Amino acid sequence: MIRERVSFILKLYGLIDVSVVACSFGAAYLIRSWFAEVAYVPRLMHFSEYFPLLGAILPIWLSLLYFNKMYASHRGKSYWPFLWTVVKTNVEGICVLSVLFFILKLHVFNRSLIMLFVLLCIVCLTGEKILLFKCLQYVRKQGRNIKRVLLIGTDPKVQVLIKHINQHPETGFVIAGLLSEAPEDIGRNVYGYKVLGTADMLYQVLHTEIIDEVVFTTPIFALHRIKRSLEVCELMGINGRIFLDTCDDASHFKMFIDSMIDIPLLSFSYREKQFFSLGIKRLMDIAIAGTLLLILSPLLAILAGLIKRESSGLAIFKQIRSGLNGRKFVMYKFRTMVDGAEALRNQLLTQNQSSGPIFKMEDDPRITPLGKYLRRTSLDELPQLWNVLKGDMSLVGPRPLPLVESAQITGRERRRLAMKPGITGMWQCNGRSHSSYHHLITMDLEYVDNWSLLLDMKLLIKTIPVVIQCIGAM
Incomplete structure (x- = not known):
């Protein structure tokens, strides 16, 4: 029927x-x-x-x-x-x-x-x-076209599910009762609903009660325990669902059903269903970086010549940095320090003016006069457009840190590596070198957790006056 x-x-x-x-x-x-x-x-x-x-x-x-x-x-x-x-x-x-x-x-x-x-x-x-x-x-x-739901479990997260169902009567879900793990709960009211039996009595309850849906509130690490109960639901032609509460442990994760080589998987990801937007982001990177490299090629050649003339060494400084999910890549910048400046870094650690593992120092003796100008105007960053074109970096993203600094960032702060590093980003637009280590990491995590194409556009536009006014450059 x-x-x-x-x-x-x-x-x-x-x-x-x-x-x-x-x-x-x-x-x-x-x-x-x-x-x-x-x-x-x-x-x-x-x-x-x-x-x-x-x-x-x-x-x-x-x-x-x-x-x-x-x-x-x-x-x-x-x-x-x-x-x-x-x-x-x-x-x-x-x-x-x-x-x-x-x-x-x-x-x-x-x-x-x-x-x-x-x-x-x-x-x-x-x-x-x-x-x-x-x-x-x-x-x-109005109480028509409803579905009676049986909840299996009585732990606190069942209360969360009951609250959501009761707040949305337009869905037509009505709680018929609960099944508990403890026999002594049978007949009692829990969270306002009667316990109809234990989880082992599912077959009998489905025979005696009108049930359209069964929702299991089993922890994700114990799904094997409900295999028999799911088979009972299948036997009787009743929908079985599993309530997975991940809000406490993975509040930034999105949960979805996916497949890998035709194998169904329960997936948790930051970027679920954002593949199209990420594709657009990559196309924007290629188009903008390629166009700027073409237009600015005469300026790049002139700056390279001036750097070579001022001090010995290569005009382009290369350094291995940490990228997407910890991938190592060679980042390019115009050299702003004397040749061999990295070897002198350890001698200046006591004068570091930044908290955490990041090294920042005003009036760094290793910086050349032309280098100070390039840093203040951010012209030293222009070769990174080649990194963007290659795909190692993006125009907008968390700042790529040297390996020695990135290795010291641990725990939840490593989440900043979940997006490709960028030439500009949240902290470049909000203080740049004047930002503390804690503030830098907080802004990087905010970017990763709230990323969108619109946010990228806002940060690109906001970068223009920051660079022109030389705000926060060191």
Whole structure:
């Protein structure tokens, strides 16, 4: 009976979507025809001539909605993912139509009509999905279309789950009761709900109670203990879920299901579902670094010549630094110190003016007169554009530290290595050399934990006045 009802509802959803797509096409035809009356653009053929096109569009769009999992359950989820599905479906649909037009050599259908249809279809399907989403929420708040949930476990994190469920009645989840590990809890009320039995009594409870979902609150290190219980859920055709509370131990991690060589994995990552944004970041790095290197090549040649003229040694200073996840790479800078300055570092450690492992010193005797100017104007950093082009660095990111300094950074502070190092970043825009070690690390971690393309753009723009005014340079 339940399967028949679900099948009927899915068919109804499909019929509504087909109707919306057809109406969007009709509306696009009317608007395009009206536009032809008021502007000097070609008129459309009679609407009946477009029936073959509409006959192709409807099954294509319906199939794409199905394959993009539009008809999967969205109970308890945000509507943003399936709004993206609407956009994705229409983009894929127009690609399929383009291929069909090319293969069948069809050129009679008006392109402006098709593009107008796609735009209207996105708007109309989006409106329909939001309206349907809100209607279902309202129905569930009235106590209909509910799912009775059995919670297994009575430890404090069960209370967190109960609180979330009770705060969102629009999801239609209703707690039917709990199962405990302790037999003495049977019959008692825990967190406001009755303990129906022990975890070992799951089979009997599912026989006597109306249960739609079973949620296990087992610690992640003890998942092997619920294998038998999951088999009971499978045997009786009841959904089994596992509540994994990682907020205390990994608050910055995002948890998701992934696969490696077709093996399903439960993954924890900072960068989950940000691969597209990271790809855009890399393209920006290549485009901007490549363009600047090309434009600034005369200036780079002049500065290299001046450095060679002022003191002996190579114009470019090379140093091995720590990059993404601890990868070692050679970083390039214009030399601002006398040749062999690294060998003199240990003699000046007592005059270090920075806390922690980072070495900073005003009026460093190793710095040449031209080097002071290059540092103050940040011109010494320009060769790092080659590091960005190679992929060792990014335009924006945590500052790459020398290996001797990076090796002394331990514990949670090592999280700064989770992003590629950058030429500029949070601390360069907020004090630069005047920042303390603790402040530097805090800003690097803030960048890693809150990274976005928008943040990169803000920091790039903020870097310009900081460099021009020579703020905090040493």
